[in-house]
Amino acid sequence: MKKERDLAELYQDDPQRADYEVFGRIADTNRRGFLKKAGLATLMTYLGANIPFYKNMPSGLIPAAFAEGLSDFKIAGKNGLIVLNDRPVNAQTAAHLLDDDVTPTARHFIRNNGLPPASVDASTWTLDIDGEVERPMKLSIQDLKRNFEVVSYKLQLECGGNGRGAFNPPAKGNQWTLGAVSNSEWTGVRLMDVLKAAGIKDSAVYTGHYGADSHLSGIPGKDAISRGVPIAKAMNPYSLIVFGQNGGPIHPMNGAPLRLLIPGWPGSCSQKWLNRIWVRDKVHDGTKMTGTAYRVPEYNVAPGTKVPTKDFGIINSMPVKSLITHPQTNVKLPSGTRSTFVRGHAWAGDNAVSAMMISIDFGSTWTYASLNGPPNPYSWQGWNSVVNFPTHGYYEIWAKAIDSTGKEQPFAINWNPKGYLNNSMHRIAVTIAS
Amino acid sequence: MPLPSKISLSKSKQKIFKIPVFFTKCLLITLVIASWSSQPVLAQSKEIEPVTPYLASANPAIGKQIAVICRVCHNLQKGEAHKIGPNLWNIVQTKIASKKGFTYTPALKNLKGNWEYETLNHFLEDPMTYAKGTMMAFRGLKSNFERVHVIAYLNTLSDNPGSLPEGDQKKASSMNEAILEASFFGSTWPTGAGSMETGFVCGRICHSEALVQQQGQTREGWEEVIEWMVEEQGMEKLDDDMQDLILSYLSKHFNVE
Numbered sequence: 127m128k129k130e131r132d133l134a135e136l137y138q139d140d141p142q143r144a145d146y147e148v149f150g151r152i153a154d155t156n157r158r159g160f161l162k163k164a165g166l167a168t169l170m171t172y173l174g175a176n177i178p179f180y181k182n183m184p185s186g187l188i189p190a191a192f193a194e195g196l197s198d199f200k201i202a203g204k205n206g207l208i209v210l211n212d213r214p215v216n217a218q219t220a221a222h223l224l225d226d227d228v229t230p231t232a233r234h235f236i237r238n239n240g241l242p243p244a245s246v247d248a249s250t251w252t253l254d255i256d257g258e259v260e261r262p263m264k265l266s267i268q269d270l271k272r273n274f275e276v277v278s279y280k281l282q283l284e285c286g287g288n289g290r291g292a293f294n295p296p297a298k299g300n301q302w303t304l305g306a307v308s309n310s311e312w313t314g315v316r317l318m319d320v321l322k323a324a325g326i327k328d329s330a331v332y333t334g335h336y337g338a339d340s341h342l343s344g345i346p347g348k349d350a351i352s353r354g355v356p357i358a359k360a361m362n363p364y365s366l367i368v369f370g371q372n373g374g375p376i377h378p379m380n381g382a383p384l385r386l387l388i389p390g391w392p393g394s395c396s397q398k399w400l401n402r403i404w405v406r407d408k409v410h411d412g413t414k415m416t417g418t419a420y421r422v423p424e425y426n427v428a429p430g431t432k433v434p435t436k437d438f439g440i441i442n443s444m445p446v447k448s449l450i451t452h453p454q455t456n457v458k459l460p461s462g463t464r465s466t467f468v469r470g471h472a473w474a475g476d477n478a479v480s481a482m483m484i485s486i487d488f489g490s491t492w493t494y495a496s497l498n499g500p501p502n503p504y505s506w507q508g509w510n511s512v513v514n515f516p517t518h519g520y521y522e523i524w525a526k527a528i529d530s531t532g533k534e535q536p537f538a539i540n541w542n543p544k545g546y547l548n549n550s551m552h553r554i555a556v557t558i559a560s
Numbered sequence: 561m562p563l564p565s566k567i568s569l570s571k572s573k574q575k576i577f578k579i580p581v582f583f584t585k586c587l588l589i590t591l592v593i594a595s596w597s598s599q600p601v602l603a604q605s606k607e608i609e610p611v612t613p614y615l616a617s618a619n620p621a622i623g624k625q626i627a628v629i630c631r632v633c634h635n636l637q638k639g640e641a642h643k644i645g646p647n648l649w650n651i652v653q654t655k656i657a658s659k660k661g662f663t664y665t666p667a668l669k670n671l672k673g674n675w676e677y678e679t680l681n682h683f684l685e686d687p688m689t690y691a692k693g694t695m696m697a698f699r700g701l702k703s704n705f706e707r708v709h710v711i712a713y714l715n716t717l718s719d720n721p722g723s724l725p726e727g728d729q730k731k732a733s734s735m736n737e738a739i740l741e742a743s744f745f746g747s748t749w750p751t752g753a754g755s756m757e758t759g760f761v762c763g764r765i766c767h768s769e770a771l772v773q774q775q776g777q778t779r780e781g782w783e784e785v786i787e788w789m790v791e792e793q794g795m796e797k798l799d800d801d802m803q804d805l806i807l808s809y810l811s812k813h814f815n816v817e
Contacts, residue, residue, distance in 0.1 A: 213768035291774075295816050298785055301774040342766035343794035344632040417792075 176519040176560070179487040203377055205232040210300050214238035214342060215379065218288075218305030221552070222454035224471070227508055228280055229308040231372050236379045237285050237306060239414065240350020243338040243399055248375070248383035253367070257334070257405035260325030267369050267384060273323070274315035279364060279389075280505040282473045283308050284444050286392030286420050289539075289548025295430045297545025304449060304552065309471065309506045312387045314368030317403075318361040326357065326405065333360045334404035334412050335386060335397035341413075352412025353394050353420065357405075359442070364389055364504045367400065389504035390475040392420055392441050392546075415440075422542040429541040443475030446529035447549040448482065448509070455554035461518065463558050469510035470552075472497070474529035481528040482509040486521050486556075489537065495525075518560040524553050606689075609704040611681045613728035615712050621802050623713025625761040626706050628796045633696070636717055645696060651675055652715045653722055667693035677725075680711050705756070706764065745769050754809030761806060766795070772814060779811035 207217035217236040224233060248267055256262040265273075285306035290297055333354040341348035359365060366387045369376065376382040381398025388395040394414060404410075414420060421438035450470040459466060472479040482495040495511035515521060528534045535551045627636065633644040640647050646662040656675055657668040668691055673679065683690045684707050686700040701707045715721055745759040749769060763769025777785065786803065789795040798806065 209770075210774060211768060211770045213770075296776040298775060298777065298781070300771070341794065344629065344766075345794045346632070348794060 176517075178515075178517055178519045179490070179521070203232060204234075204236070204379070205230075207233070207236065208305065210302065214241060216300050218302055219308075220454075221304050221449050221451050221470075221554075223451075224305065224307070224449060225451040225469075227309070227471075228372065229310045231310065231374065231377050231380070234308045234310055234371070234377065234380055235285070235306045237300075237393060238339070238350075238379070239394075240339040240341050241344075242379065243340070246338070246378070246383050246399065248369070251383050251401070253384060253400060254402040255320060255324045255405070256402070258327040258330040258407050259321070259405050260327065261323075263320075263324050265320070270315050270320070270367065270369065274319045276313065276315060277366070278311055278313040278370070279366070279502045280309055280311045280500075281364065281366070281387055281389035281502075282444075282504055282506045283310075283387065283389060283393050283396060284447070284473070286394060286441055286444070286546045287544075289550070290545035292539060292548055292550065293429075293541060293545045294539075297543060299545055306393070307447075307449070307473075309473075311372050312366060312368040313370030313373070314366040314387065316363055317365045317367050317386065317388075318363060320367060321360060321403075321405070324405075326361075329407045330357050330405045331408055332356055332406045332410045334406050334410035335395075335400065336402035336404065336412075337381070337385075337397045338399040338401050349413040351394060351397070351414045352410070353397070353415050354404075354406070354410035354412065355388055355391065355395050356442075359388065359391065359395075364502070390443055390473075392444060394420055409440075418544055420546065421544070422546055426540060427542065431541075431543070433543055441546060443477070444473075445547055445549040446472070446474040446477065446479065446527050446533050446535055448472035448479070448525050448527040448535065448552060450523060450525045450552050450554050453554070453556065457556055459556060459558045461559040463515070463518075465512050465514045466556065467510065468495075468513050468523055468525075469508065470525060471506040471508055472527035473506035474527065474533075477529045477531055478503075479507050479527050480530045482511075483526045483528070484511050484513060485524045485526070486513050486515065488522060489524055492526070515558060518558040521556045521558070522553050523556060524551050526551050606682065606686070608682065608685050610678055611704065611708045611711055612677050612725055613731040614704075614708045615677060615715070615724040616727040617729070617732035618708045618712035619757075620709070620713040620716050621799050622757055622760060623709035623711070625765065625796060625798070625802070626701070626710050627713055628765050629698075630710075631796075633698075638717075638719075648714060648717060650718045652677070652680070652711070652718065665691075665693055665695050667691040677711055680714070681707050684710065706760070709760075748773065750809075750813040752809070752812075754805045757802065758806045758809045761798070761802070762810075766793070772810070775814055776816045777810070777814065778816055779807055781816075782807055782810045782814075 204217065206223045207219055210216045210218065215236050215238050219229075219233050219235050226233070251267055253265045253267075253270070254262070255265070285302060287299055288302045288306040289304065290299055291301035291303045334352060335354050336349065336352055339350045340346075341350045355365075367384065368387045369384050371377060371380060376385060381396075381400070384400045385398045386396045386400055409415070418435055418438050420441050422441060423433045423437050424439045425437070427433055448470055449472075450468060452469045453466060457466075468484060472482055478500065479497065482497045483492040484495050485492045493511070493513075495509045498508040500507050513523060526535045535549050537551055539548050539550050630636065630648070635641060635643055635647045636649065637647075638649045640649070642659065642662045646659040646664075651659075653674050653676060656671045656673060656679070657664040671679075671691060675683075684701045687694055687696040687698050688700075701710060712724065715724060745755075745763060749755065749759060758772075759769055762772050775785075786795070786798070786807070790797050
């Protein structure tokens with residue numbers, strides 16, 4: 127694909143992306159991967175190390191080792207985000223920079239469907255509630271704070287397309303790798319309290335969300351995005367209308383001064399720069415609710431299949447997933463090291479995570495990591511472990527979360543045409559000097 | 561060795577916010593040289609590259625694509641209504657602030673003379689500085705390439721399009737060569753047929769070319785993307801030749817393999 131870009135350059139820019147990039151899409155003649163012709167000797171030469179578990183290493187698997195460094199990019203108020211696109215701005219966070227239990231504002235990913243409003247004034251901002259309600263309302267942020275209980279929760283938020291970069295054949299859209307996920311502490315009011323105050327009619331089926339961002343084309347009145355959720359999800363006590371992020375104002379790129387936070391569902395349900403909620407008597411049909419947007423086929427398909435639009439269903443809960451946030455991939459440990467701490471987070475949409483497993487021999491054997499419960503429902507859960515290595519050499523640490531319904535993260539991607547819901551296992555590379 | 565050999569290194573991500581230096585090189589031509597009576601006097605004259613030498617060799621179809629931005633506030637076809645800005649039919653070389661039925665700001669009314677090529681050039685580069693107090697809240701077309709092509713396109717929007725000045729063939733072809741070599745879109749943007757057209761049409765109107773560079777699609781896949789953008793995202797339908805050129809470029813350089 128990107129033949130012009132030097133391999134080292136590609137990895138230097140974004141190690142996590144490279145992990146996926148190399149796994150399926152190296153710009154080489156056979157495309158099956160590095161190992162097919164090269165063989166073990168070549169691999170060891172490149173890695174500069176023996177591979178104690180080489181017998182378990184699946185063929186066609188490119189090591190996570192070809193990931194180096196990270197190029198920083200400056201966005202005001204953000205630190206260490208990898209920019210996928212500058213217009214509109216879309217930027218993700220490298221896994222090792224998501225190490226905090228609570229994602230700092232500076233490390234929260236940025237996703238724009240359109241153009242954010244040029245300037246916002248929290249003091250004059252209003253939120254309309256209308257549609258299938260007894261009492262339509264127009265509320266200021268002050269009204270929300272004064273009339274409803276203010277709560278703060280740590281809540282998972284993940285882009286539906288997180289992981290799209292690994293799809294093969296590629297899916298269209300922003301090629302996120304691992305970093306479009308966060309777990310900040312959000313302060314606001316419960317959406318259900320506001321809807322109850324407005325008086326939900328029996329005819330209410332779905333919400334329709336509207337915000338102040340504008341469509342990329344600039345065409346007046348055209349929404350950049352307008353999605354919604356079924357009333358049951360809207361009435362969940364952890365679905366919030368928020369005005370605070372980590373004890374401070376919401377970052378302008380994360381939806382200031384007001385947004386929805388619908389945890390555990392694709393981030394697109396959490397409208398940014400929120401100014402209206404239309405309670406509807408049918409499934410919302412706003413921008414990016416229809417067609418194949420945020421939908422996956424209702425049955426499994428082989429990679430590359432063309433699926434009729436009518437066979438797609440709307441994504442609701444995100445699937446079980448996890449991240450290794452320490453150590454950073456491709457860490458080089460000194461000679462004599464025989465163990466290291468490893469830690470990260472796990473989440474499972476509407477479900478909780480019940481177990482976390484770690485492997486250092488390409489999935490041949492697994493051990494349980496120590497897993498924390500969430501500080502509140504819909505927060506991601508921290509896990510940690512010590513891994514022991516038999517000798518020096520190159521290892522991969524694989525992490526697999528299991529959710530409360532028993533579903534595990536898969537090794538491979540369940541391919542779908544739009545590149546959503548990649549919850550395959552995270553793999554990092556560790557080399558111990560001899 | 562199966563690892564591909566090094567090709568030219570790039571810092572494409574860092575380049576994204578760099579303004580193309582090539583086009584901001586100051587030339588010695590200033591507005592003072594231009595005819596005094598037909599050019600409005602600027603409060604501050606700014607040195608930007610002229611468009612006149614390049615107009616005759618510009619492709620108006622590219623200008624039409626870039627002019628999608630204008631359509632947010634202006635209608636461009638004969639007989640269409642004024643919007644936030646006046647209808648731009650018959651604008652080139654006509655009197656400034658003279659469209660019937662449109663209420664101009666004093667900023668525009670105070671500009672004397674006609675919309676000559678170089679007047680448009682300066683206005684479009686930075687409308688809010690050129691005509692302080694204008695309602696035209698547009699940041700401007702920052703590259704000479706964009707202005708040349710938009711003005712060449714605007715020139716076609718007329719009952720009697722004026723014939724473009726003969727221009728400087730050498731200058732025009734050296735501009736085109738320099739564009740191709742100077743990597744207008746950064747050194748990771750592949751050169752070759754369709755490079756500039758694709759860069760502008762697919763990277764300077766709604767979203768940047770960084771989104772294109774992430775993708776890998778077959779020609780058919782790219783065609784689907786373009787169809788979707790035209791049908792649902794307000795993109796102006798491409799002329800067949802332009803679409804063919806762009807699809808060939810995209811499927812050559814940003815394919816699945």
